[in-house]
Amino acid sequence: MRSLLLALLTILLQSQEAFLVKPYLQLGDAPRPARNERLDLLWHAEDRDAAWTVEVRGGKGWIPQTAPSFRHLDVPPLPAHRIYRVTLRDLAPGAAMPYRVKQNDAVVFEAEAQARKPGAHRMIVFGDAADGSKRQAAIAQAIQAQHPDAVFITGDLVYGRGRAAEYRSVFFSCYNSEAVPLMRRVPFLGVPGNHDVPFSKHPDAAAYFAYWSQPLNGPALKAGDKNAAPVILGVHDAVVAASGAAFPRMASFSFDYGKVHWTVLDSNVYTDWESPALKVWLEADLKAAKTATWRIVALHHPLFQSSRAHFDDQWMRPISPILEKYGVDLVLAGHVHNYQRTAPLRFKPTKAGLRGKPVEGEFTVDEAYDGRAITRAKGPIHIVTGAGGAELYDLWQTDARASWQPWTRTFISDQHSFTVLDVDGRTLKLRQLDAEGRQLDGITLTK
Numbered sequence: 001m002r003s004l005l006l007a008l009l010t011i012l013l014q015s016q017e018a019f020l021v022k023p024y025l026q027l028g029d030a031p032r033p034a035r036n037e038r039l040d041l042l043w044h045a046e047d048r049d050a051a052w053t054v055e056v057r058g059g060k061g062w063i064p065q066t067a068p069s070f071r072h073l074d075v076p077p078l079p080a081h082r083i084y085r086v087t088l089r090d091l092a093p094g095a096a097m098p099y100r101v102k103q104n105d106a107v108v109f110e111a112e113a114q115a116r117k118p119g120a121h122r123m124i125v126f127g128d129a130a131d132g133s134k135r136q137a138a139i140a141q142a143i144q145a146q147h148p149d150a151v152f153i154t155g156d157l158v159y160g161r162g163r164a165a166e167y168r169s170v171f172f173s174c175y176n177s178e179a180v181p182l183m184r185r186v187p188f189l190g191v192p193g194n195h196d197v198p199f200s201k202h203p204d205a206a207a208y209f210a211y212w213s214q215p216l217n218g219p220a221l222k223a224g225d226k227n228a229a230p231v232i233l234g235v236h237d238a239v240v241a242a243s244g245a246a247f248p249r250m251a252s253f254s255f256d257y258g259k260v261h262w263t264v265l266d267s268n269v270y271t272d273w274e275s276p277a278l279k280v281w282l283e284a285d286l287k288a289a290k291t292a293t294w295r296i297v298a299l300h301h302p303l304f305q306s307s308r309a310h311f312d313d314q315w316m317r318p319i320s321p322i323l324e325k326y327g328v329d330l331v332l333a334g335h336v337h338n339y340q341r342t343a344p345l346r347f348k349p350t351k352a353g354l355r356g357k358p359v360e361g362e363f364t365v366d367e368a369y370d371g372r373a374i375t376r377a378k379g380p381i382h383i384v385t386g387a388g389g390a391e392l393y394d395l396w397q398t399d400a401r402a403s404w405q406p407w408t409r410t411f412i413s414d415q416h417s418f419t420v421l422d423v424d425g426r427t428l429k430l431r432q433l434d435a436e437g438r439q440l441d442g443i444t445l446t447k
């Protein structure tokens with residue numbers, strides 16, 4: 001017993017020294033399920049040479065993985081550091097696979113990676129979270145207690161400006177900590193919000209592109225393109241260099257988890273989803289998802305919501321007819337710091353989507369769907385789940401029903417919360433839970 005404790009203590013101490021950010025899992029450029037699943041494992045370490053190896057435990061013992069690669073990120077205020085990356089391969093679908101990281105032959109980290117599940121699974125979704133607050137930490141604890149198979153963040157991943165230094169102080173320090181060791185066990189996915197792209201002159205802004213590893217199957221954008229995240233030459237060069245092929249392409253992508261097809265859209269103001277470059281991709285992506293039972297669109301800026309805050313940020317509304325055409329079931333957004341759910345609805349825009357101006361049109365609302373007795377929806381249901389940690393908006397509207405749009409069915413703005421999606425075959429259950437794990441809202445969808 002004593003020697004076991006000593007061994008654990010040694011790993012802990014060595015691991016403390018070895019990492020600036022401990023290993024965390026990402027889906028990597030693996031959008032579709034496979035017989036041999038894979039996950040990317042990333043970590044940050046000091047900018048000095050060391051012999052790193054990673055092993056996954058298979059049936060016959062520890063299997064060495066290919067050598068990790070790294071990129072430098074040398075931009076103040078953090079000291080220059082390395083972002084290491086390795087792909088864990090041949091993972092059995094749905095299995096929890098033990099893995100370990102060695103530095104100079106000493107084991108410095110051990111955990112278990114949850115490989116993508118082929119069927120029933122639990123995905124947890126929230127947005128607008130990492131601001132270093134106690135609320136963020138409480139929601140993170142509550143999420144861990146729900147044992148997700150994967151986590152999706154609907155943007156505003158890191159406050160205040162998506163900077164590398166902020167990732168270190170408020171993001172990894174929360175979701176990949178000893179108290180909440182989530183990111184080392186399950187992949188986190190996400191979409192950049194307005195706080196995650198380089199709208200600021202901080203040279204370490206837009207660290208999303210360097211620190212995340214997600215599919216590169218989105219619209220084939222290049223730096224400087226009209227629909228790509230704008231960077232300032234001479235300011236953001238280091239982050240762009242550390243991002244490789246991920247910049248700017250990784251801002252939008254799609255992936256499948258179980259029988260759910262996820263279409264993830266960069267909805268920042270510089271994108272125009274009515275332009276052919278983006279629209280053609282969106283249609284093709286949804287059209288190709290023929291074997292999926294469920295279709296989810298995830299983005300930062302909601303199409304339909306009732307909060308006074310950001311009410312006129314409606315520029316994504318014009319894509320609604322495309323989502324309806326291809327049978328999208330759920331649209332998950334953040335940006336607005338509260339929880340909202342609409343009735344299933346269809347929308348025909350009658351006016352173009354000018355930035356910051358209301359987008360008018362005709363609504364067809366499925367009044368019959370109630371999520372309990374009647375569970376087949378006619379049209380997408382729109383969810384705002386932006387209550388993941390940052391300060392809440394429009395608390396008074398929870399009890400002011402008259403202030404809600406006619407198609408809003410639930411509006412909870414006085415509590416932080418997150419969304420649990422349980423998908424099993426032709427049944428999808430959505431529950432909104434608070435930081436104590438209490439259910440605030442719940443609906444069922446069936447096919």
Ligand SMILES: [Fe+2]
Nearest residue numbers: 156193194335
């Ligand atoms: Fe936002």
